[in-house]
Amino acid sequence: MSPRWAPSRRVSGGGRLLARHPLARFLLRRTAVAVLLAFGVTLVTFVLTNVVPGDPAAANLGQRAIGDPAVVDQFRKQHGLDQPLPAQYVTYLGHLFQGDLGESQQTHQPVLTDLATAVPATLELAGAAIAVSLVIGVALGVVAALRRDRLTDQLLRVVSLLGVSVPTFWLALLAFYVFFYQLGVAPGSGRLAPGMAPPPYVTGLHTIDAALAGQWPVFWSAAGHLVLPALVLTAYTVGLLTRFTRSAVLDVLGQDYVRAARAKGLPGRTVLLQYVLRAALVPVVTIAGLAFGALLSGTVLVESIFAWPGLGAYAYRSATTLDLPAVMGVGLVVGIVYLTVNLAVDVLYGVIDPRVRVQ
Amino acid sequence: MSRSRTRSCPAALSLTAVAALTLSACSGGGGASGSPAADRTLVIDTSFNLKTADPGREFEPTGQIVVKGLYETLLTFKGGDVTKPVPGLASSYEQSEDGRKLTLRLRDDAKFSDGSAVTADDVVFSLKRVIALKGNPSFLLDGVKVTKTDASTITLVSEKPNPALPFILPNPALGIVNAQTVKAHGGSATAADKAEKYFNTTSAGSGPYKLASFNTNSQVVLTKNPKYTGPQRPTYDKVVLRNVQAPTQKLNVQRGDSQIALDLTADQVKGLGGGLNVDSGASSNVIFLLLNQNTEVSSATANAKFVEAVRKGIDYKRLRALAGSGSVQAAGVIPSTILGALPADRAAGRDLAGAKAALKASGIDKPSVTLGYASDLTVDGLSLQTLAERVQSQLKEVGITVTLAPAPTTTEMEKYRGGKEQMGLWYWGPDYPHSSDYLVFLPGNLVGLRAGWKAGADPALTDLGDKAAAALDDDARRKLYERIQTRLNASGPFIPLIQPSRNTVSVSSVTGITYNPVWTIDVASLGAE
Structure with missing residues (x-):
């Protein structure tokens, strides 16, 4: 694996500070890439979890509850599953920006709390x-x-x-x-x-x-x-x-x-x-x-x-x-x-x- | 590097390992709570199926254990006897002759853990909240209206005759909460209720225990409620429920690190000794085969003679042997633990010649069907995968080719619930210990529809079901449900197979262990020698 934080030889203007601190520039660039990749991870995970056959409502509700449309509707509404998939993803990203990873359907707690x-x-x-x-x-x-x-x-x-x-x-x-x-x-x-x-x-x-x-x-x-x-x-x-x-x-x-x-x-x-x-x-x-x-x-x-x-x-x-x-x-x-x-x-x-x- | 240095390396590693294990041993290994009677701490290991400690929302096995300890219900069951509800928070109850009205009078000394009295308002709030939340346990009170008659009397009026209601009320999900406290923490008897977080932090009940800590992934700790006024005073000051898988549970209880293990299979309890008690018996879960009656799904399984061939082709004794000691063959869809179950001598047996004759009479040449099941699902430790393989080989002897179609539970359950399986291998556990819970197997009902068995498919059976649903008298009810199951076994699309074994292993110092099909174990009833 080759390192990518060697100093650039062509430097001008505002880039001098970063050029004088190649490690800082390297870290900045890698962090920016990491953020993009993290969003890529969310997109891939979202797509993969949604193409898996199976209904989250069926997986989480009991035998009887799944037979009651009102209960199923309530579950879907509560977890945003009543929205189209792109809208669900956009909503997820919106919440993610605010540090909210949503609520686990299993533990009924914020995912962030579970992960913590x-x-x-x-x-x-x-x-x-x-x-x-x-x-x-x-x-x-x-x-x-x-x-x-x-x-x-x-x-x-x-x-x-x-x-x-x-x-x-x-x-x-x-x-x-x-x-x-x-x-x-x-x-x-x-x-x-x-x-x-x-x-x-x-x-x-x-x-x-x-x-x-x-x-x-x-x-x-x-x-x-x-x-x-x-x-x-x-x-x-x-x-x-x-x-x-x-x-x-x-x-x-x-x-x-x-x-x-x-x-x-x-x-x-x-x-x-x-x-x-x-x-x-x-x-x-x-x-x-x-x-x-x-x-x-x-x-x-x-x-x-x-x-x-x-x-x-x-x-x-x-x-x-x-x-x-x-x-x-x-x-x-x-x-x-x-x-x-x-x-x-x-x-x-x-x-x-x-x-x-x-x- | 010198020779002496290279030689010292393995020695240093050995020293490191010894030091690590010494540290491990010094941390109190092998017996942190080995003396339950001394510190009155009881450790119970179970594989968690737990989402919440909110009685209005929980309906999972571990949740039932936890909530049973925290909240009292209007009625309850004594020990493992679920054939007769007994007073809980209600000192007495009376059901109208038409089975629609249930009147309950509250015990006058009942107090919540904060010292305040349990009132009829608390009862009305608690039960209305369960209905309004539209969660997993809401169906328990479908069509029931809850009203306060006076300060200590509550009336429950059902839309239809509901003789099962006294058997439903002991469910821990219908535990009575302190309305004032819960409302102060965001609770309401509407879908907008926000009290779940509070319930997962602390409890607001009148049960023998209070919630000390709650984690759905690791452990739940209950501490004794000093204000408890009920009849079953707890022995242990603290009860710790830990999330541990079965193989580890066995070693923990053998070593004395825990006092009770709840999920060991028949194989795992074989030969257990060393001062351990094993309480084994038939589980209330009934594993059954489903044959779809919808010709669009499968013309073979919709053929009555084909169903008969499958029913006669199954070797029930060998399947039961697979489930191990303590298991029983299911004579009908109602388990042996519930009133209305068919006697064991009415269970089906294998008739290979009869099966082949029925297959010939079906007119289907070289039948081939697909058997769907959840390959990752175990019922009381018994893998459906293993069971499906046995069914496949047994039906091959009849001349039926069964193609196994395993899938993860979440995937297969959708097919099952959508009525898309040709053949299915599933189980039904009692939502409440009353035979009316099994009317779901009739045509047009919940499980009936999953087998493509539409309403009107068997009017005589539907008529019997209507009569059974309204039967108040135990004897009349038992006879009706026996007739229903006899007919189901003769011409229905379900083939009851087995009730696996369930085993509770405990150290000898713990007394009073009784399995209850609704809440598994009542921690308050456990004693110490």
Whole structure:
């Protein structure tokens, strides 16, 4: 992936400020594109959810209620389904500009309120998983590369292959069975101990909110409940990152400048950290970004097994009940997450690799 | 990198994993509420089907459990016996001989959780609000006018004879709310009501519990209502309902992380021991086959002899075995738990030779039909996909080719409700525990029309239905509904298959668990040893 925030050489007038701050110009341009793409996401999601055969009224009303035209009319009117599709979309966009994502037909709450709970729940899980994965995956990848074709490398190859091959839902069931049921070293399902009140909402991440509020029992409960599902999610991403890091490090190890650094007599640690790892991190960051996006939008099975009320569970429920406003909201959030992650990855390229900054 | 550093990496990882699990263990794993009697907290795991805690709008299984704990109804049922309504907020009731007028007298000591008295005005407001909201439970009071006779008497007048009304009133959706409080928070007995948000934050009822927190995706917490005046004083100070899928429910209750699991299948409760109690029985859901009588949809399924061939070709015993222990064969469309059900010995049996003869008599050569069903739907843990496959293989032995047409519930339900399926595999759960709820299967009625069975298709059956709808006497009613089902089984387009099993698993310290087909479980009736 090539960076696109190199400074322009043709600058005049009001463009000087931006030209002097190419990163700012890059961010501005990418943000503008992201906004356009976000609208594209809403349009695509809207069209797709409406071409799916099925009637939201039939999906949401009970056996008896659906037989009463007055009840059906009331439902359609309440959710704007009595309007033509283009009018529904325009209305949706109008409300979106005011920060209103509509009301969920399933939870009878504003979609924004639902997402304000579900997104942080998944973010906390995915954030913990990706952080652990980066530390472990990169370390294992480097070890595997440095010990290429030896026993350690072979073992790590098997481990990483297992990580990416084992179905996550199966691993989740197994981990829950072993660590919760058999060994009793993990807490049960959910984000907190049963009946424990969540901390005052600041970020929606229970660990951080509890720490901010000084509610340490809540913090420890939240952190404890986070461990097992997060470790399960790391299995795949660790495997992925190990394989990519190994490959990237091996590529860099063969470069002339690395051989030159060694020939100059630089310590192995300096060569590894400043010459090899830094250059090798570019593809790793790309994969990590994609993996993080996938974790945010694809943890439905793990959430289901650990009764984790996150975005995956909310998306599944919304999709299976044709809850159009909720599906639109989820689509928009996932789109924004991917756009943001891509943007962050592009910026990180420049931070990691000086060659990118001078291009 | 030195050799020693590379070797230290796996060791560091192991240490990290151990530290993580230690943190996890230190957070109180495996028994946060393992001693319900000590802290009087009861944890119930169930797979949520929950939209709202507003009694005027809810009609989902989990909603019924929640609202039952928060609001009292005029009449109720004792335990799992739904054959006889008993006093609730109303201390007594009287139904007119024509079944149109129901007079109820309020209990004089009833108080809401804020200490104010429950009045006839609250009752009138609550019931009129349910009607006006035009939500899922509004049909319960179709054609019913609610009036206050005096400060403690309410009269409900129905357009038609309505002997089912005393059986309808115990429904938690008809819970009585504090009118003054609800009106102060945007409530009204009109479609413009805005009180749902309030109901999802706090409760305004006279039930044994108050709402402490409500989340449709994760958990609902109820706390004891100290002002409760009813007969069933709750044992537990706090009840936590958690949204947990069945496989996890099993491990949670085995480990003691929860005290009750509501959604385990017959297979999952097999061999459960370790101090757990398993309450199993037949669910009130009846799974049935539908054969469309509209010749434009299918000339085969509209053929009476073809229907007979299907009815005789089904191996009911094998289907019941599939549903596991506790399930029963459905003798008619009315489940065995409701008065008016056909006795078990009147259930159909397989007659392969008779099925082949009927198929031959139908005159249809090499019949082929499509069976529609919701492939993602499970009824009490029993997958319709599995059931459809069995039906397909059994009918193949008769000589009928069944093409399976699975679809997501939302898609298939539209076809079913539109009467577009040739054959359909569906279930009916009781909206209220009265046999009149099953008149929907008659020609021209809700489910009858879904089978393309138009009004006038069977005048004798319609006549029987009219008489049954007005029957007040239990014995007369039972006989009429038995006759209706006998006729339905002989010549109707529905083939009742099975009532799956439902299982409630609890730790031994919890007592008083009784399954009720309307609200599943009454949390206030649960005790502790």
